[in-house]
Amino acid sequence: MHAAVGERLLIRGKAVDSPDRHGEIVEVHGPNGEPPYLVRFDDGHETLVFPGTDSSVEHSEQPPG
Template sequence: MHAAKGDHLVQHGRVVGQHDQVTEVVEVLGQGGDPPYRVRFADGREAVMSPGPDCEVRHPQDRTQQ
């Protein structure tokens, strides 16, 4: 998984009724776009995240095509 500043991480809900959680990558802490990432939640909180297999990266060009 590779991400850059401004990309969105989408963590898919794992149980029925649980919504996807979308965060914005504000800093890449790994080398070459690798995790961990500092992310910002919609409410302004920030955290360091190493995404698992239930996550996907959405690049800005991908979001404009949806």
């Protein structure tokens, strides 16, 4: 998984009644855009995330440069 600051992280709920979590990547701590990521979730909570298979990055549509 690779991401950049400003992109969105989606973590799918693990149980039927668990909601998905959405947040903005505010820091990338791994080399070359790899995890872990500091994520600010939509509820305002910030945490360091090591995304699993239930996660995906919503990449920016802006061209590089």
